[in-house]
Amino acid sequence: MxxxxxxxxxxxxxxxxxxxxxxxxxxxxxxxxxxxxxxxxxxxxxxxxxxxxxxxxxxxxxxxxxxxxxxxxxxxxxxxxxxxxxxxxxxxxxxxxxxxxxxxxxxxxxxxxxxxxxxxxxxxxxxxxxxxxxxxxxxxxxxxxxxxxxxxxxxxALMEQQALTSTSSTEKAILNSSSTSEPPPKKKRGPKGPNPLSVKKKKVSDSLPANKVKADQRPKEKRVAIEADNEGDADGSRKRKRPAGEEGHGAELNVVEGESSTGSRKRKRRRKGTSSSIANVNSHSEE
Incomplete structure (x- = not known):
């Protein structure tokens, strides 16, 4: 074939x-x-x-x-x-x-x-x-x-036409139930909320005090130095280091005792040659 x-x-x-x-x-x-x-x-x-x-x-x-x-x-x-x-x-x-x-x-x-x-x-x-x-x-x-x-x-052709137009008993029941039932409620249209992905997160400053935020925002080295100074102030004995150029010349800066309650300090600076001049005056007075 x-x-x-x-x-x-x-x-x-x-x-x-x-x-x-x-x-x-x-x-x-x-x-x-x-x-x-x-x-x-x-x-x-x-x-x-x-x-x-x-x-x-x-x-x-x-x-x-x-x-x-x-x-x-x-x-x-x-x-x-x-x-x-x-x-x-x-x-x-x-x-x-x-x-x-x-x-x-x-x-x-x-x-x-x-x-x-x-x-x-x-x-x-x-x-x-x-x-x-x-x-x-x-x-x-x-x-x-x-x-x-x-x-x-x-x-x-007649069978195809009947298949398109005819409905079964179950389909008729569904159609009758849908016609008698109430229509679904319409959705209300209104302003929508913000997109959660586009909303910025809360800053740390909103949940912490201002002084703590400033201290936390400082660099680590400065925070360590400030804490050390605060500890020295609490003890009442704070000394300032001598500069490297003034060693051997008898110049030093001492903190005067008897500080006030407010924490203010009085400093007295000794000038060069004061000790030698006092010694010469004493020797002339003895003679």
Whole structure:
């Protein structure tokens, strides 16, 4: 089978599967005429039916069609072929013609989802008026799957329209409950709060005293020196270091005892040469 034809048949069977519920293995109902045609053209009927339908199949035949083959002379190969297929009960007590038997089995809606393989032109024209009935026939030793009939396409469009417009019982209950219930309250629109990510954090100065903040903000070396000075003030003995240039000259700065209660100190500075001048005056007075 050519690729283009196989693609067409695959699309056609997918239409029957999706719209009308056909499933694999497909039930293929054959009649006596196509059995005779397959023997004449030397066609493997079951294999070709699987190729045309693009899937697994289950070939079936009615008892009336087999009886029709028995009545014809020289059709033993066709009878042997028909016996290999599964028997489909048609519930006819007396045998009737094969076309009428197949038409009665299919019915008005093909509820059992049969694929009909027949060579009878009257039966094929009758099946085209029934929706969802795939028809297969042999044309010059080539098996052909007929395109979907107009009745089938109208039934497909009607089913799609009903699926879009119809509502189930649960959907109706939901719609009724939503219509009777009160509408949800509207949200009040107003000024929103600030973005928490854009708000600045509180400063340390807001939570600490001013003097402590200033002391904490000073460099570490200055804070250590200030603490040492405060300790010296508490003891009452504070001395100032002599400068490096005044060593050996007798110059020093002493803190005068008797400080006032306010912590103020009086300093007395001795000048150079005062000690020597006092000694000379004392020596002259003794003489």
């Amino acid at each position: 050519r690729q283009k034809r196989a693609k067409t048949y695959r699309k056609l069977m997918s239409l029957y599967s999706m719209s009308f519920g056909f499933r694999q293995p497909y039930q293929v109902l054959v009649d006596s005429e196509i059995c005779k045609a397959s023997v004449d053209h030397k066609i493997e009927l079951a294999k070709q039916l699987g190729t045309v339908t693009q899937g697994e199949i289950k070939p079936m035949i009615t008892q009336c069609c087999i009886h029709e083959l028995y009545l014809q002379r020289g059709q033993q190969p066709a009878v042997d072929l028909a016996k290999t297929f599964e028997r489909r009960k048609c519930n006819h007590r007396e045998p009737i013609p094969g076309d009428d038997c197949v038409a009665s089995v299919v019915g008005d809606s093909n509820k059992h989802r049969y694929v009909i393989a027949t060579q009878s032109n009257p039966l094929r024209s009758k099946l085209r008026s029934i929706p969802a009935v795939p028809v297969v026939h042999i044309n010059r030793s080539v098996m052909i799957l007929e395109p979907a009939s107009d009745t089938t396409m109208r039934a497909k």
